[in-house]
Amino acid sequence: MAYTDFQDFLTQLERAGELKKISREVDPVLEITEIADRVMKRDGGGTALLFEHPTGSTMPVAINTFGSRKRMSMALGVADFEDIASEIESLLQPDIPQGLWAAAREMLPKLAMLAKCPPKREKGPGRCQEVVLTGDDIDLNKFPILKCWPQDGGRYITLPLVFTHDPVTGKRNVGMYRVQVYDRNTVGMHWQMHKVGAEHARLRAERNEPIDVAIVLGGDPALTYSATAPLPPGIDEMLFAGFLRKKPVKLVSATSVDLEVPEDAEIVIEGKVDPVERRLEGPFGDHTGYYSLADMYPVVHITAITHRRKPVYPATIVGRPPMEDGWLGKATERLFLPLLRLTLPEIRDINLPVEGIFHNVALVSIKKRYPGHAFKVMHALWGLGQMMFTKMIFIFDETVNVQDVKECMWRMGNNIDPERDMCVVRGPVDVLDHASRAVGYGSKIGFDCTHKLAGEGFTREWPDVIEMSEEIRKQVDSYWHELGI
Ligand SMILES: Cc1cc2nc3c(=O)[nH]c(=O)nc-3n(C[C@H](O)[C@H](O)[C@H](O)COP(=O)(O)O)c2cc1C
Numbered sequence: 001m002a003y004t005d006f007q008d009f010l011t012q013l014e015r016a017g018e019l020k021k022i023s024r025e026v027d028p029v030l031e032i033t034e035i036a037d038r039v040m041k042r043d044g045g046g047t048a049l050l051f052e053h054p055t056g057s058t059m060p061v062a063i064n065t066f067g068s069r070k071r072m073s074m075a076l077g078v079a080d081f082e083d084i085a086s087e088i089e090s091l092l093q094p095d096i097p098q099g100l101w102a103a104a105r106e107m108l109p110k111l112a113m114l115a116k117c118p119p120k121r122e123k124g125p126g127r128c129q130e131v132v133l134t135g136d137d138i139d140l141n142k143f144p145i146l147k148c149w150p151q152d153g154g155r156y157i158t159l160p161l162v163f164t165h166d167p168v169t170g171k172r173n174v175g176m177y178r179v180q181v182y183d184r185n186t187v188g189m190h191w192q193m194h195k196v197g198a199e200h201a202r203l204r205a206e207r208n209e210p211i212d213v214a215i216v217l218g219g220d221p222a223l224t225y226s227a228t229a230p231l232p233p234g235i236d237e238m239l240f241a242g243f244l245r246k247k248p249v250k251l252v253s254a255t256s257v258d259l260e261v262p263e264d265a266e267i268v269i270e271g272k273v274d275p276v277e278r279r280l281e282g283p284f285g286d287h288t289g290y291y292s293l294a295d296m297y298p299v300v301h302i303t304a305i306t307h308r309r310k311p312v313y314p315a316t317i318v319g320r321p322p323m324e325d326g327w328l329g330k331a332t333e334r335l336f337l338p339l340l341r342l343t344l345p346e347i348r349d350i351n352l353p354v355e356g357i358f359h360n361v362a363l364v365s366i367k368k369r370y371p372g373h374a375f376k377v378m379h380a381l382w383g384l385g386q387m388m389f390t391k392m393i394f395i396f397d398e399t400v401n402v403q404d405v406k407e408c409m410w411r412m413g414n415n416i417d418p419e420r421d422m423c424v425v426r427g428p429v430d431v432l433d434h435a436s437r438a439v440g441y442g443s444k445i446g447f448d449c450t451h452k453l454a455g456e457g458f459t460r461e462w463p464d465v466i467e468m469s470e471e472i473r474k475q476v477d478s479y480w481h482e483l484g485i
Helices: 006-015 031-040 069-075 082-092 100-115 196-206 221-228 237-245 325-343 373-382 385-389 405-415 470-483
Strands: 019-026 048-054 061-063 131-133 161-165 172-175 179-183 186-189 211-218 250-253 260-262 265-281 295-307 313-315 347-351 361-366 392-397 422-428 441-448
Touching (some): 031 048, 031 061, 161 221, 172 221, 172 237, 186 265, 361 373, 373 441
Parallel strands (some): 361 392
Antiparallel strands (some): 048 061, 131 295, 211 265
C-alpha cells in the first residue's frame, strides 16, 4: 500500500496504536533524544512519537517512525517485511512454468507491476513547494533540528534523503547522509568516502564544478528506507521505492538546483557544494554508541528551502543499540538476502545482529560443498558493495540457525581451531570504525565455524551433536503430562 505522504503514514501509525502524540513543549536540544532513547530501548521498540510543540519551532517533530518490526513493515506497506524478501526472491528466480500460456499467466503480472514502478515526472509546483524560501528568508533556525547528544558538534538533520546526479551518466542517487547545521543557510554534508554521493561530488570536483544537492525530509516512508538501502551505484532509489510502494514516486523539479525531488516531501533544502571547500564536521553521537570524531567534510550553501504549508519534521537519533535505525538495517538484511544469493547461492541465511552495528558482525550459514568453501564466501562478501565493511564474518553450516546468537556462540566456540580457521584481510572499513589504523582503512577477520573436511587437512573424526533419539522423545511425550513438571 502506498502512502500519499509522510503525514498519511503518521495517521496510519496512530490508527494502529503505533504513535504517541506529546503535547507539552519539549526542547529539540537533547531533551527529545532523552525521551526517544528511552522509548526506542523498550522491548520491541516502543511507539513512534510526535512532539507537537518543540521549543523554538512551529513544526512538530516525528521520531521512531521506523523503530519496530511492525512500523518498519507498515512503512513498506506490508504485514511483514519478510514478505518483500519472498517477492524479490520470486522475481529474481522465477520458476518458469511449463507451456507458453502458463508462463505468460505467471510472469505478466510481475512484469506489469515492475513496469509501473519508474518515477514519474510531474509538472510543479509540488506539495513540497507550497512555501518557497530564498535569500534572507532562508533560516534553518526556524526548524526543530535536533542536537542529539551532549558532545555533538551542533544540530543535525538526522533523517535526510540526499539527492545528487552523476555528472557523467546523469543518473540519480539518493543516500542518507547526516547534515550538520553551521548557520541559517550553511550545512555540512557527511557523505562518507565510500558512498555514492561522495563519488558524485568527486566527479564534479574533477571538472572544478560545484555539485547540486537536494536534502529531502519526508515523503512516503518507502522513499526514506530506500535512501538507506545499499543499492549498487546507478540503480535509482526512486525506482526501488516505486517497486516497494507498488506505485511510481512523483517527482517535481527543484526550484533552484538542477534536480528532481519527491512531490510529496515535507521539506526540501536545495543547495550547492563547492568542489574544494571543507569544514570541520562532528563530533556526532553515532550508530556505534560512540561519538564519531570530527573531520573535514564538504559544505552545502543553501540556495532555497521549500516546504509544505504545515510540515512535520521527520527525525531519528542514533546511539548505543538498540535504536530505530536497527529496524532499517534489519529490513535491508532481509530484502537483500535474495540478491546476495544471486551471487552466492550457497548462502542459506544471514544475521547482522543489531549489537554488531550491522558492519561489525555477520553470522552466515552456508551449504558447505568443498574444502575452503567458508573462506570463499567470506572473500565474496568482502567484495560485495557495502558488505566490504563487515569487520567480523562467521560462517556456519546450513543446519545452524544464525538468527539464534546463542546457538552461534556455542557452535563457534566448539568448531574452530583459531589458527587454522581464521582469515585476516586488509581493506576498506567503515568510516565510523574508531579502532582501525586509519579512517576507512583497516583489517577484517573471518572465522570458518563449519564442520571440517579431510580435504582441509582434517584427519580426525568430526563428532555428532548430542541429540535424543526420536523414539525416546515420543515415548516421553506420551506420558509427560503425568509427571507434573
Ligand atoms: C539513520 C542513518 C544515518 C546515516 N548516516 C550516514 C552518514 O551520515 N553518512 C554516510 O555516509 N552514511 C550514512 N548512513 C548509511 C547510508 O545511508 C547507507 O550506507 C546508504 O546505503 C548510502 O547510500 P549510497 O550507497 O547511495 O551512498 C546512514 C544510515 C542511516 C540509517
